[in-house]
Amino acid sequence: MDTCFDFQRCERGFKIYVYPPQKGEAPSESYQKILAAIEDSRFYTTDPNQACLFVLSIDTLDRDQLSAQYVHNVRARIQSLPLWYEGRNHLIFNLYSGTWPDYTEELGFDIGQAMLAKASTDMDNFRPHFDVSIPLFSKDHPQKGGEKGYLNLNNVPPLRKYLLVFKGKRYLTGIGSETRNALYHIHNGDDIILLTTCKHGKDWEKHKDARCDRDNEEYTK
Known part of the structure; x- marks a missing residue:
């Protein structure tokens, strides 16, 4: 991992920097929730010099070219970032990739040395201890809160109608x-x-x- 991650950036603690949005950017509601969760956390920093990890403001969740949420020119936008450094210490989020009916894992840009937080990753492409497997969630999923869970202590099965x-x-x-x-x-x-x-x-x-x-x-x- 040390060939594609700079551990020296993390010596002062685990801090995450989110790039400020570029002109004309309008992230999807789902991606806004992810960014908001990071910015509301104790790990967030507005100083890139303090950051261990970098997260794009460019919405990369939906990389299906037939989707209305598909963002064009991502390759050029990323390459223009002054702190990109071939993706080192960057974490990229993705829920959908490819186009029906094949749905390949092609994102339409080179992630370089960045880590990928992705839903439904093929085992052949997932890099253990480097990439992150995340669940596929709908845009209606609440950012925080919601009803309390039904699991009390170690009651198994939980007291709910549907498993x-x-x-x-x-x-x-x-x-x-x-x-x-x-x-x-x-x-x-x-x-x-x-x-x-x-x-x-x-x-x-x-x-x-x-x-x-x-x-x-x-x-x-």
Whole structure:
């Protein structure tokens, strides 16, 4: 790790610097929540000289070129940062990458020596003890607060009706289709609920299977 991370920057403590937004930048609501969480924490510093870790103000969460949230010219914007240093001591956040139907892990720019905090990373690309695996969260996920958990002491199972709930698209072809089709088998309609819709992509009807109509109906309900 010491070949791509400068530990001397962290000798005075673990501080995180968030780049000020560039002119015309408007991060997504989800990325604003991440930045706000960092800026509200005791690790935040406004002085880059005190920083151990650097976080971009450029929104890199959605790297699907078909998405309205896709930010263009990220490569040029990053290279213009005076403290980039080929990505050393930088942490880049990403939830989505690639474009349907392949969804490759291509971000559209070179992360260099930066660490990657990413959802659904392929095991072949994940670098243990360097990259960070994060959950895929929706834009409606609260930044903080919310109801208290139901787990009291070590009561197992917890006192809640549902153990697992998933609602989302069931890819009929391409990457992810095998995994989500397998999840169907643990749906029991009681405490494990999996609701999926086949309506994904322009030609989803060409790939319809015997479950699609029923699944779409349950998903809508």
